[in-house]
Amino acid sequence: xxxxxxxxAAQLRALEFYNKAGIVLSEEEKNNIExxxxxxxxxxxxxxxxxxxxNTERCCAKEMVLFPHQTCPEHLHPPVEGEPGKxxxxxxxxxxxxxxxxxxxxxxxxxxxxxxxxxxxTVWKEIVLKPGDQxxxxxxxxxxxxxxxxxxxxxxxxxxxxxxxxxxxxxEIQRITKVVE
Numbered sequence: 001x002x003x004x005x006x007x008x009a010a011q012l013r014a015l016e017f018y019n020k021a022g023i024v025l026s027e028e029e030k031n032n033i034e035x036x037x038x039x040x041x042x043x044x045x046x047x048x049x050x051x052x053x054x055n056t057e058r059c060c061a062k063e064m065v066l067f068p069h070q071t072c073p074e075h076l077h078p079p080v081e082g083e084p085g086k087x088x089x090x091x092x093x094x095x096x097x098x099x100x101x102x103x104x105x106x107x108x109x110x111x112x113x114x115x116x117x118x119x120x121x122t123v124w125k126e127i128v129l130k131p132g133d134q135x136x137x138x139x140x141x142x143x144x145x146x147x148x149x150x151x152x153x154x155x156x157x158x159x160x161x162x163x164x165x166x167x168x169x170x171x172e173i174q175r176i177t178k179v180v181e
Contacts (some may be wrong), residue, residue, distance in 0.1 A: 001178045002037050010035040014049035014065040021094035021153035023063055025051060038073055039174030045114045048072045052161070060086075060161040064154045066097070066147035071114055074100075074121050074144035074169040077137075080162050085139030088158035092129035096148030099127040099135055111146040120170035129154075142169070 002010075011033040018025060029051045036050070037043045049065040066072065077086035090099065098111045103125030110128070113121035123142045127135050137143055145154075163175050 001039070001041060001180055002035060002043065003180055006043065007035045007177075007179055010043060010047075010049055013067065017049075017065040017067075017094070017151055017153050018051075018063065023093065023153060025063075029053075034177070036175070036177050038168070038170075039178065040117075040170075040172065042114070044070065046071050046073055046117070055161050057160055060156070060158045062156040062158075062161070063093075064156060066095075066145070066152045066154070068147060068149050068151045069111075070151070071111075071146040072144060073114075073117075073173055074123065074142060075166045075173075076140050076142045077162075078140055078165060078167050080165045083160070086158050086161055087137065087139050088156055089134055089136040090129065090145070091134035091155045091157070092131050093153040093155055094131055095150045095152030097129040097145055097152045097154055098148065099129060099143060099145045101125050101127060101137065101141060101143050110148075117170060120168075122169060 014033050034050050036048045038046055040046050047070055051063045053061040079085045100123050102123045105124035106126035109126045166175055
C-alpha cells in the first residue's frame with residue numbers, strides 16, 4: 001500500500017530517469033505514471049514505475065523505470081481466455097538491466113534476491129541488457145529483473161498485456177497497487 005505522497009514522489013523520480021533516457025512523455029503520461037509496489041510496502045527494493053502507451057487486443061507498448069537495484073519480482077504470463085499468454089520483448093534504453101530466466105544458473109550473478117524473499121526467486125540464468133540490447137520472453141516463462149546501480153529504463157513491446165493475470169512466485173504479491181490518503 002502506498003500513500004498519494006509516495007506515489008507522487010516516485011512519479012517525479014521516474015520522470016528524471018525518463019529524461020536521462022531521452023524518453024519524451026505527454027503531460028497526460030507524466031501525470032499517469034503507474035507506481036507498482038506489488039503490495040509489499042518496499043518500493044525502494046521491490047517495485048516498478050511504468051507508462052503504458054498502448055494496450056489493444058493485439059499489442060502493447062510500455063516504458064518502465066527501475067530505480068537503482070529495484071527489482072520486478074519473479075512472475076510469468078499464463079494463458080488467458082484461450083490465448084497463450086503474453087510474449088514480450090525488453091529493450092534497455094538507459095542503465096543496466098539484469099534479467100533472470102530459466103536455464104543453467106549463472107555462477108556469480110550480479111544481483112541478489114530482495115532480502116527476506118529469497119525463496120521466491122527460483123530462476124537464475126542471467127541476461128545482461130545494456131542500452132540497445134533486447135531480449136524476448138515467450139509466454140508462460142518465469143522471469144524477474146533488477147536494475148543496476150544507476151537504475152534503468154526499459155521499453156517493453158508485447159502482445160496484449162493482462163497484468164492482473166500475472167502469476168507471481170511470491171504468494172504475498174498483489175499486482176494492482178493500493179493507494180491511500
